[in-house]
Structures are given as C-alpha cells and as structure tokens.
Amino acid sequence: MLLVLGANGQLGQGFKNAWPNDRIIYVDRTECDITKQDHVAATLDRCKPTIVINCAAYTDVNKAETDEGHVACTLINTTAVEILATETAKRNIPLIHISTDYVFDGQKNTPYTTTDTPSPINYYGQSKLDGENAFLKYARYGAIIRISHLSSEFGKNIVKTFHSLLKALPEMKVVSDQKICLTTTADIVNFVYKLSNLNPLKNSKNIYHLGSKDACTFFDLATEIKNTIQSKTALTPISLESFSGPVKRPLYSVLDTQSAQEIIDCPSWKKSVHNIIQTLEEEQ
Ligand SMILES: NC(=O)c1ccc[n+]([C@@H]2O[C@H](COP(=O)([O-])OP(=O)(O)OC[C@H]3O[C@@H](n4cnc5c(N)ncnc54)[C@H](OP(=O)(O)O)[C@@H]3O)[C@@H](O)[C@H]2O)c1
Numbered sequence: 001m002l003l004v005l006g007a008n009g010q011l012g013q014g015f016k017n018a019w020p021n022d023r024i025i026y027v028d029r030t031e032c033d034i035t036k037q038d039h040v041a042a043t044l045d046r047c048k049p050t051i052v053i054n055c056a057a058y059t060d061v062n063k064a065e066t067d068e069g070h071v072a073c074t075l076i077n078t079t080a081v082e083i084l085a086t087e088t089a090k091r092n093i094p095l096i097h098i099s100t101d102y103v104f105d106g107q108k109n110t111p112y113t114t115t116d117t118p119s120p121i122n123y124y125g126q127s128k129l130d131g132e133n134a135f136l137k138y139a140r141y142g143a144i145i146r147i148s149h150l151s152s153e154f155g156k157n158i159v160k161t162f163h164s165l166l167k168a169l170p171e172m173k174v175v176s177d178q179k180i181c182l183t184t185t186a187d188i189v190n191f192v193y194k195l196s197n198l199n200p201l202k203n204s205k206n207i208y209h210l211g212s213k214d215a216c217t218f219f220d221l222a223t224e225i226k227n228t229i230q231s232k233t234a235l236t237p238i239s240l241e242s243f244s245g246p247v248k249r250p251l252y253s254v255l256d257t258q259s260a261q262e263i264i265d266c267p268s269w270k271k272s273v274h275n276i277i278q279t280l281e282e283e284q
Contacts, residue, residue, distance in 0.1 A: 001025060002196065003049035005034055005084070006056025010155025011098065014185020015055065017154070019193075025049065029056065034080040040087045051142075051196050052088050053096045056080070057128075061102070062247050064124040073127045081131035085138035094201045095135065095142035096192060101181070101211075103129040103146065106250020111215070113256040114146075114207045121248040132207075141202055143195060147183035148211045148255055151272065153279040154185060162222050163280055166231035176219035176237030179252045181211030182269040184276065194263045209255035212269035224270055228277050 004015050007026035016026055025047045032043040034056050044052070058076040063069040081097060088095040102125035103118035120126045132144050151159040159182075165172055191210050195201050216224075219237050226233060240251055257266050 001047065001049050003027065003043070003047050003052045005032060005043075005052065005054050009055055009057070009059075010150060010152060010157060011055040011185050011188060013154035014152050015053070015189055015192075018186065018189040034084060035075050037083050037087065040083050044087055044091055044093065049093060051094050051096060051201070052084065053192060054081070054084055055098060057098065058124070061122060061124045061249075064127065065122065065247050070123060073123060074130070077124070077127035078130040078134060082134035082138055085135050088142070089138055089140035092140060095139045096195070096201070097131070097135050097139075097142065097144050098188070099132050099144050099146045100125065100128045101146060101148040101253035101255055102250060103132065104250055104253060106252045108252055111254045111256035112209065114209055114259055121250060125250075136205060139205055142205055143201055144205075144207045145188065145191065145260075146207065146209050146255060147188065148181040148253055150183050150185065150188075151276060152185035153276055153283070158218065158221065159225065159273055159276045160280065162218075162225045163229070163277060166222065166226050166229060166233045169233050171234040171236065172222065173236045173238045173243070174219045174222045175240050175243050176217050177251065178240045178249070179215045179217060179254050181215055181253070181255050181257070182221070182272050183211040184267075184272045186275070187211070187264070187266065187272070191260060191264050198263070206259075208259045208263075209257050210260040211255045211257050211266065212272055213257060213261065213266040214268050215254040216269045221269070221273065224273050225277060228274065229281070 008028040032039045058073040064073040105119040151157040
C-alpha cells in the first residue's frame with residue numbers, strides 16, 4: 001500500500017488522477033501535518049504503508065525570502081523531512097521525497113548530474129537542500145527525485161499560466177536566457193510506479209534527476225504554446241536579470257536525467273507541453 005502525503009497539491013492531484021485505485025492512500029494537510037511528529041507517527045501506524053511518497057512542500061519561492069516565509073519554508077521543507085525520514089526509518093518503510101533543480105546555483109552550462117555539488121542561491125533552494133540532507137542522514141531506504149518546473153493540468157504551473165495569458169494578453173515579455181527542463185506530474189507518477197517495483201528503493205538510498213530529455217527556455221515554451229493554440233499574442237524576449245527582481249533564480253538549471261532514463265523513457269519538453277495543452281483545451 002502506497003501512502004501519498006500532501007495529496008492536495010499539484011503533484012498530489014497528479015497521483016490521484018493517475019492512480020485513483022485502492023492501492024494508494026491519499027492524505028492531505030488536514031489529516032497529516034508533516035511538521036508534526038505525532039501526526040506522522042499516527043498516520044504511518046494507521047495506514048501501514050509499504051512506501052511513503054512526500055508530495056508536501058513549501059513552494060512559494062518569492063515568499064520564502066521574507067521573514068515569515070523563512071520560518072514556514074524551513075519547517076515544511078527541512079524539519080518535516082527529518083520527521084518523515086526518522087519515522088519511516090523506524091518502521092523500515094522506503095521514503096520517496098521530491099526535491100528541486102533549485103539546489104544548484106545555475107553557473108554550469110552542461111546538465112547537472114546527481115554527483116554535482118549543490119549550492120543554492122535562494123532560500124527555497126537552501127531549505128530543499130537542507131531537507132535532502134535530512135533525508136540522507138535519517139532515512140533508511142528510498143529516493144530523492146529532483147525535478148524541474150513541475151507542470152500538468154493541475155494546480156499552478158508555468159504551462160497553465162502561459163496558456164491562459166496567451167489567450168488574454170495582446171503582448172507578453174518572456175525570459176529567453178534561462179535554460180530549464182520540464183517535469184510533468186505524469187513523468188513522476190510513471191517513474192514512481194517503476195521505481196516502486198525495483199529493489200534499490202527497498203535496500204538503499206538514491207538520488208535521481210527526472211525531467212524532459214531536452215532543455216528549453218521560457219520563451220521556447222511560450223512560443224510552442226502560442227503556435228499550438230494559434231494565439232495572436234506578441235512575444236518579446238527579455239533577460240532573467242531584467243525579470244527576476246529580488247529573488248535570485250538559477251540561469252541554467254538543466255538536469256542530466258540519465259539516472260531516470262535508465263528506468264523510464266523521459267519525454268521531450270514539446271511532447272509534454274502538447275499533452276498538457278491538449279487536456280486543458282479539452283476541459284474548456
Ligand atoms: N512546482 C514546481 O515547479 C516545482 C519544481 C521543482 C520541484 N518541486 C517540488 O515538487 C514537489 C511538489 O510540488 P507541487 O508543485 O505539487 O507543490 P504544491 O502544489 O505547492 O503543493 C504542496 C502541497 O503541500 C501541502 N503542504 C504544505 N505544508 C504541509 C504540511 N505541513 N503538511 C502536509 N501538507 C503540507 C500543501 O497543502 P495545502 O494544499 O493545504 O496548502 C499543498 O497541497 C515539492 O517537493 C516541490 O518542492 C516543484
């Protein structure tokens with residue numbers, strides 16, 4: 001039995017949509033606040049999962065830079081991961097934890113491998129790296145899956161945002177010098193499905209990079225969506241520096257997905273965008 005924590009977020013909804021069956025237990029913040037050790041212990045004892053998947057996180061990168069954001073971000077992205085790792089380890093349960101390309105500083109110009117040294121440049125990235133370190137210290141078995149620019153038909157994400165802006169605005173300025181990968185909730189569900197049947201998850205701890213097999217910029221993304229929906233919005237390329245304001249973001253955050261490619265066939269970013277746009281258009 002798999003247990004999904006943080007089930008109401010974008011990724012949690014992706015799991016629910018793909019695996020609505022009775023082999024999965026979905027638990028949201030009201031049922032299990034992962035920052036509370038007693039909630040986590042009681043949930044694990046009640047559900048008796050064979051694998052725990054942590055989809056819960058503090059994901060507001062801008063707010064994370066504020067004093068109030070620092071506290072909440074550290075509690076959810078770091079302290080709670082230590083609690084999850086400790087409580088799952090006590091019960092010999094593998095933990096799958098989701099992390100981010102934002103653990104890297106973006107100074108490279110070749111894809112980040114799982115052996116590259118993280119060096120975050122914003123508070124969110126630091127809190128996620130501290131969470132990874134808590135996982136590596138306290139978890140017994142499991143996996144950290146680093147992803148990049150999570151997108152889907154659920155929640156808030158860059159593909160959905162561009163899709164609605166390209167229907168509403170006559171013109172848009174879009175960052176064209178930041179290189180990224182795109183990870184979809186479908187990629188993660190697919191990857192976790194395969195991983196959950198493999199032995200390494202049940203007797204070791206590994207880090208994986210999961211995302212599109214090729215890289216793009218936000219300008220590439222917006223252009224592809226514009227062409228797909230035949231939007232008339234005029235797009236103007238701008239630099240990340242002129243856009244990003246007080247929060248630093250990595251200029252280059254492409255993940256080397258070789259470790260994940262050994263387990264699933266990672267799609268191209270264009271294929272992922274087309275799948276999401278097709279679903280969004282069908283919903284309208
Ligand atoms: N979004 C991206 O572009 C991106 C990129 C790289 C990595 N990631 C990582 O991918 C994972 C999933 O992200 P996402 O986009 O699905 O995030 P999301 O939509 O913001 O969802 C996060 C969920 O966590 C829940 N949560 C927050 N604090 C909690 C707590 N104390 N106890 C239990 N649940 C709690 C939230 O509950 P409420 O609904 O009650 O607020 C929300 O449902 C995260 O680890 C994130 O760091 C995301």
